[in-house]
Amino acid sequence: xxxxxxxxxxxxxxxxxxxxxxxxxxxxxxxxxxxxxxxxxxxxxxxxxxxxxxxxxxxxxxxxxxxxxxxxxxxxxxxxxxxxxxxxxxxxxxxxxxxxxxxxxxxxxxxxxxxxxxxxxxxxxxxxxxxxxxxxxxxxxxxxxxxxxxxxxxxxxxxxxxxxxxxxxxxxxxxxxxxxxxxxxxxxxxxxxxxxxxxxxxxxxxxxxxxxxxxxxxxxxxxxxxxxxxxxxxxxxxxxxxxxxxxxxxxxxxxxx
Numbered sequence: 150x151x152x153x154x155x156x157x158x159x160x161x162x163x164x165x166x167x168x169x170x171x172x173x174x175x176x177x178x179x180x181x182x183x184x185x186x187x188x189x190x191x192x193x194x195x196x197x198x199x200x201x202x203x204x205x206x207x208x209x210x211x212x213x214x215x216x217x218x219x220x221x222x223x224x225x226x227x228x229x230x231x232x233x234x235x236x237x238x239x240x241x242x243x244x245x246x247x248x249x250x251x252x253x254x255x256x257x258x259x260x261x262x263x264x265x266x267x268x269x270x271x272x273x274x275x276x277x278x279x280x281x282x283x284x285x286x287x288x289x290x291x292x293x294x295x296x297x298x299x300x301x302x303x304x305x306x307x308x309x310x311x312x313x314x315x316x317x318x319x320x321x322x323x324x325x326x327x328x329x330x331x332x333x334x335x336x337x338x339x340x341x342x343x344x345x346x347x348x349x350x351x352x353x354x355x356x357x358x359x360x361x362x363x364x365x366x367x368x369x370x371x372x373x374x375x376x377x378x379x380x381x382x383x384x385x386x387x388x389x390x391x392x393x394x395x396x397x398x399x400x401x402x403x404x405x406x
Contacts, residue, residue: 181263185218185289191240194263198237206361207234213368215239215275216325219286220371221317223329225384225394226295227303227345229352230296230364231329238366241293242285244278257340263294272346275312282316292316293327296383300344303330303337304370306391311383326386328393338362367393 176200180187202209207230210252215222215238222241224231242263259385265285267278285292317324331338340355340360356362369389374382 167315169316172367179266182286182288183321186263188240189337191220191263195237195240197231202233202237202364204358205356207319207356207364209234209237209364209366211238211366211368213366213370215241215291216371218289218291219320219322220291220320221271221286221314221324221384222291222293222327223296223304223309223314223324223390225303225329225390226297227329227331227337228300228341229349230331230341230356230390231295234305234329234364234366241289241291243293244281263290278313279316279319281294282313283320285369286316286320286322288398296386300342302342302344303394306387306394309383309387314374314379314382314386318377318382319375321374323373324382324386325371326389328365328367328369328390330367330394332365346381354383 174343199209218240222235222239224235235241236243242265244267245264266283267281268274281293281309282294294313296311297307297315298310299307314324331341333339338359339357342354343349369386372382372385377385
């Protein structure tokens with residue numbers, strides 16, 4: 150049954166993948182990079198994310214409202230699915246390492262989604278990332294980052310690295326915390342976390358063979374960066390995410406006051 154389900158979903162995925170390739174053309178990319186980004190192009194991106202999620206039988210619920218662009222969205226990181234889930238809920242661009250721009254198929258789909266390609270590692274990598282985010286802000290584009298710096302198992306929230314929060318402080322834009330959950334009787338759906346040296350191919354096959362997966366997007370109140378340094382800004386954003394993910398209502402309620 151699992152094999153049949155996986156094969157059926159794989160063939161269903163061929164259509165949205167082809168759709169993404171067709172719409173990831175120069176005209177679409179120019180529309181995304183306009184100032185502000187063209188709403189129709191952003192809507193097409195969200196529609197594509199939703200089609201892929203539907204093929205994977207992943208059902209997304211959203212709580213809260215995204216702040217007006219530009220905004221820096223900061224989110225806990227569990228899986229490669231996070232990009233699809235968050236992208237379906239909010240018109241937002243993501244950061245990715247520059248090497249992805251050279252990958253066949255993935256490169257085209259990433260560009261179609263408005264991904265910002267940043268060269269990571271080495272001297273000045275953080276500053277390049279910050280400048281890439283600030284350029285997106287100048288185009289009135291919101292950007293999502295995963296400040297944990299890696300994926301976790303979803304039961305807890307790792308510390309938020311504060312460096313990229315400098316982009317919001319320097320540009321004077323709000324920071325909006327977002328908490329992602331994949332609820333399951335075991336706490337977190339066991340097939341979702343992309344951890345422990347698992348390959349992407351194996352993770353995709355596991356997801357394809359799963360019954361329906363529920364994903365929750367909890368969008369918190371936006372935080373004004375005025376008067377805050379990047380460490381305090383990162384800690385405040387993390388408080389909301391911890392309150393949702395780790396079930397600490399005091400933390401999430403304090404952010405809503």
